[in-house]
Amino acid sequence: MAVLTDRPATAPARRDERAARTLATRFLGYATLVFFGLVFLYPFVIQIGNSLKTEPDAAANPLSPFPDPLTLAGFERIFAGTNFPLWLGNSLLVTVLVTLGRVFFDSLAGYALARLRFRGRSGLFAAVIAVMAVPGVVLLIPKFLVLNQLGIYNSYAGLVVPLLADAAGVFIMKQFFESIPVSVEEAARIDGASIFRTFWSVVLPMAKPALITLTILSFQGSWNEFPHSLVSVQDPDLFTLPRGLADLVSGSLGSGTQYPLKLGAALLATIPVAIIFVVFQRYFVRDANDGSDKG
Amino acid sequence: MAIDTQAAVATAPGPGPRRRRGGIRSNENLAGWLFVAPVIAILGLFLLLPILMALWVSLTDWNGQGTPFTGDVPFVGAHNYTQLFTEDGLARRDFMTSIRNNIYYVAIVVPAQTVLALGLALVVNNRMLKGKSFFRSAFYFPSVTSSVAISVVFLFLFANSGAVNALLGFAGIDGPEWFADSRGVLHLLFGVVGVDSPPAALADGGPFGLTWWDWLAGPSVAMISIITLVIWTTSGTFMLMFLAGLQNVPVTLDEASTLDGASRWQRFRHVTLPLLRPTTFLVLTLGMIGSWQVFDQVYVMSQGDPAKTTLTPAYLSYRTAFRDFDYGSGAAISFVLFLIIIVLTLIQRRVLAERDTDRPRRGWWRRRVPERS
Numbered sequence: 001m002a003v004l005t006d007r008p009a010t011a012p013a014r015r016d017e018r019a020a021r022t023l024a025t026r027f028l029g030y031a032t033l034v035f036f037g038l039v040f041l042y043p044f045v046i047q048i049g050n051s052l053k054t055e056p057d058a059a060a061n062p063l064s065p066f067p068d069p070l071t072l073a074g075f076e077r078i079f080a081g082t083n084f085p086l087w088l089g090n091s092l093l094v095t096v097l098v099t100l101g102r103v104f105f106d107s108l109a110g111y112a113l114a115r116l117r118f119r120g121r122s123g124l125f126a127a128v129i130a131v132m133a134v135p136g137v138v139l140l141i142p143k144f145l146v147l148n149q150l151g152i153y154n155s156y157a158g159l160v161v162p163l164l165a166d167a168a169g170v171f172i173m174k175q176f177f178e179s180i181p182v183s184v185e186e187a188a189r190i191d192g193a194s195i196f197r198t199f200w201s202v203v204l205p206m207a208k209p210a211l212i213t214l215t216i217l218s219f220q221g222s223w224n225e226f227p228h229s230l231v232s233v234q235d236p237d238l239f240t241l242p243r244g245l246a247d248l249v250s251g252s253l254g255s256g257t258q259y260p261l262k263l264g265a266a267l268l269a270t271i272p273v274a275i276i277f278v279v280f281q282r283y284f285v286r287d288a289n290d291g292s293d294k295g
Numbered sequence: 296m297a298i299d300t301q302a303a304v305a306t307a308p309g310p311g312p313r314r315r316r317g318g319i320r321s322n323e324n325l326a327g328w329l330f331v332a333p334v335i336a337i338l339g340l341f342l343l344l345p346i347l348m349a350l351w352v353s354l355t356d357w358n359g360q361g362t363p364f365t366g367d368v369p370f371v372g373a374h375n376y377t378q379l380f381t382e383d384g385l386a387r388r389d390f391m392t393s394i395r396n397n398i399y400y401v402a403i404v405v406p407a408q409t410v411l412a413l414g415l416a417l418v419v420n421n422r423m424l425k426g427k428s429f430f431r432s433a434f435y436f437p438s439v440t441s442s443v444a445i446s447v448v449f450l451f452l453f454a455n456s457g458a459v460n461a462l463l464g465f466a467g468i469d470g471p472e473w474f475a476d477s478r479g480v481l482h483l484l485f486g487v488v489g490v491d492s493p494p495a496a497l498a499d500g501g502p503f504g505l506t507w508w509d510w511l512a513g514p515s516v517a518m519i520s521i522i523t524l525v526i527w528t529t530s531g532t533f534m535l536m537f538l539a540g541l542q543n544v545p546v547t548l549d550e551a552s553t554l555d556g557a558s559r560w561q562r563f564r565h566v567t568l569p570l571l572r573p574t575t576f577l578v579l580t581l582g583m584i585g586s587w588q589v590f591d592q593v594y595v596m597s598q599g600d601p602a603k604t605t606l607t608p609a610y611l612s613y614r615t616a617f618r619d620f621d622y623g624s625g626a627a628i629s630f631v632l633f634l635i636i637i638v639l640t641l642i643q644r645r646v647l648a649e650r651d652t653d654r655p656r657r658g659w660w661r662r663r664v665p666e667r668s
Contacts, residue, residue, distance in 0.1 A: 022423065025421075025423065026423055026424065029418055029421050029423065029424045030424060032414075032418050033418060033419075033424065033426070033427075033430045036415060036418075036430070036434060037430055037433050037434075039527070040433050040434050040436065040437060040527070040531070041433050041436075043448050043449070043452060043458075043527075044436075044448075046448075046451075046452070046458055047448045047451070050451065058451075059456045060456070061461075062451070062452075062454070062456060062457045062458040062461050063458045063461045063462065105333040105334050105337070106334065108330045108331070108333065108334070109330060109331045109333070109334040109335075111330060112326070112327045112328075112330035112331045113331070116323050116326055116327035116330065117323055117324075117327070118323060118324040118325075118326070118327025118328055119324060120328075121327065124331060124335075131338055131342060131343075133637065133640045134342065134346075134633075135584070135587075135588050135632075135633065135636045136588065137588045137590045137609040137612075137629075137632070138609075138612075138629040138630070138632055138633040138636070139342065139345065139346070140609075140612065140613050140616075140629070141349050141352070141612065141613075141616050141622060141625050141626045141629055142345030142346050142348060142349035142626075142629075143341060143345055144616075144617075145345055145348045145349055145352060145363070145622075146340065146341060146344055146345040146348060148362075149348070149362060149364070150340075161337070161341070162337065162340075162341035164333075164337050165333060165334040165337040165338060167338065170334055195322070195323065195326040196326070199330075220439055223441070224440070224441035224442065224443075224444075226441070226442060226443050226591050226594075227590060227591065230594075230613075231617070241441075242441055242442075242443040242444070245441075245443050245444060245447060245595075246443050246594060246595050249446075249447055249450065249595055250595075250598070257454070259451050259454070262447050262450075262451070263447065263448065263451055265447075266441075266443075266444035266445075266447040266448060267444075269441055269443075269444045270440050270441060270444045273439055273440055273441065274436070274440070277432075277436060277439050278432075281432055284435070284439060
């Protein structure tokens with residue numbers, strides 16, 4: 001804007017007009033931001049408010065965020081009247097195992113594809129790219145078939161093992177390893193460290209940002225994972241949170257709509273990811289930007 | 296891929312180390328395979344192998360009893376596929392209904408989320424506004440939450456006595472019973488201009504067993520609620536992509552066009568939008584690939600009801616296999632859907648590859664922008 005001042009053609013009147021327009025732009029900009037802020041956040045406010053209401057109150061004043069009267073009955077029934085604690089435990093177990101597995105196996109493979117020269121490497125990388133394009137929903141029946149055939153349908157193994165590695169994670173790690181200088185590793189290798197030792201104690205500590213990204217993505221992905229649990233288990237004792245929630249909604253509750261309870265359960269399932277999101281935001285954002293570069 | 300081979304060449308050691316390493320080449324060969332072995336095992340066992348198994352099952356009439364890989368299971372050849380396209384019957388009707396529903400879904404979701412994402416990105420990218428990072432996070436947050444949990448919230452919002460109908464009530468509109476309303480939106484519009492029942496020309500004879508009137512139904516009122524949910528959850532992700540794209544728009548260019556007297560709209564139309572073309576293309580194709588996979592929301596919110604108007608191919612394949620125990624047909628539907636998505640993916644990758652080879656030209660163009668500082 002400062003550039004404008006050295007232009008003789010800019011009369012004071014035009015400058016006033018500019019200032020007015022800038023003000024109008026700002027006002028419009030903030031109005032848009034606030035409007036869409038409400039559109040994107042108010043559903044969560046409604047969710048929190050209504051989870052603390054009585055059922056008639058939620059039906060009568062769905063828009064109001066303020067419970068009248070405030071009651072924890074919905075939450076009490078979540079813990080006393082549903083299998084929620086069990087689902088929570090299953091989800092935690094699955095999420096921890098899947099995240100550990102993905103971080104370890106994806107970085108191993110990513111490192112090999114980035115640095116180690118072995119026969120078939122480029123073919124393997126092409127395969128990883130191809131696998132990334134396979135849409136999850138067409139794998140529902142195939143996954144069921146293989147789990148059934150292997151005899152691990154309806155078991156924790158069926159719930160966890162197929163998710164222990166993912167092509168996108170391998171891709172992220174490979175890209176990262178290629179971006180760090182090779183000289184440090186070479187020094188370690190020349191000093192006689194084995195390949196695994198070099199990877200484990202020299203390269204991996206340098207890959208911390210990528211490891212955090214991968215941990216967060218794996219956590220979020222496996223915590224929210226729904227279709228896989230749908231085709232890998234049937235036994236209600238093996239339900240994860242999303243599966244249990246879907247079951248609640250499809251009418252396992254019996255009488256009434258019970259929205260306060262359902263909203264409360266959905267809220268509890270959202271909180272862990274929300275915390276991670278607030279704390280590690282920049283890693284989420286960076287990943288989405290990376291995606292736009294690579295497609 | 297060309298970039299990766301270049302990078303590999305660049306990271307290859309110079310002549311000195313290479314001689315040293317010659318001795319441990321075989322070592323590296325073994326280590327390489329050991330390192331990738333777990334990933335190969337998992338992806339091979341739970342991704343590639345099952346696809347082949349499903350391909351076989353799609354050629355049989357397996358009903359879920361025992362194993363499909365014995366001689367007892369009736370082999371039906373391509374019948375599961377032909378009944379989706381050429382044989383008049385329930386299978387084709389359901390499949391074509393699901394395709395119709397998904398086409399309308401894509402036709403609304405993709406443009407709407409793209410425009411909304413671009414708009415949000417432009418506002419959040421505005422240098423004059425403060426607090427942008429908060430709003431950027433707010434817009435993006437729905438994208439990271441569980442699809443099932445969000446669907447529960449939207450079930451409440453769109454309930455008969457829910458928030459959306461309460462809002463419509465303020466405007467004096469009597470909101471519909473969203474999840475019970477199977478009326479097509481286009482049919483409703485035809486109704487407004489007086490066409491309530493199918494005209495004789497459209498009453499029958501449409502392609503693939505559905506009448507023209509059925510093809511022209513538009514998304515049902517129930518589907519509109521799912522569409523709203525999906526636009527709301529995905530726009531944040533695409534907004535981030537547009538933001539990344541906007542960072543490639545040189546500030547100097549924007550300033551130069553302002554000095555030349557271009558209005559804001561002209562600047563957007565003739566400077567920003569052309570530079571965002573690659574990003575827009577990416578968002579459009581990713582949107583299309585994603586919208587053909589809608590499943591979780593349908594499962595939680597509507598299960599394909601009312602009157603099959605929220606049935607999508609992904610949900611239909613699940614329902615055919617796991618509810619009707621017709622695994623062959625279910626798998627066949629999956630593969631047709633797979634084909635649709637793969638074609639879209641290949642188109643996207645081809646165009647993106649062309650864009651990469653276009654890069655030098657863009658660099659040349661950017662250099663012509665006069666420097667001012």
